[in-house]
Amino acid sequence: MRSRTVYFTDRGIEELASRRGDEEVTFEWLAERLREFVDLNPDFEVPVERLATWLARLDDEDED
Numbered sequence: 001m002r003s004r005t006v007y008f009t010d011r012g013i014e015e016l017a018s019r020r021g022d023e024e025v026t027f028e029w030l031a032e033r034l035r036e037f038v039d040l041n042p043d044f045e046v047p048v049e050r051l052a053t054w055l056a057r058l059d060d061e062d063e064d
Helices: 009-020 027-040 042-056 058-063
Strands: none
Touching (some): 042 058
């Protein structure tokens, strides 16, 4: 079994899941929220870009 490291961000992820876990969203909606977040917090441009790229390429790992 792979051990899981707990990061500070897990609290925010858990809050997101508990507050909005029953909602359905599109990737278009998510992309727009990420753009808004970066507009308001330009220092996070690189991490948000890395997250978006990682999400976009998840299926690519299965093709190796």
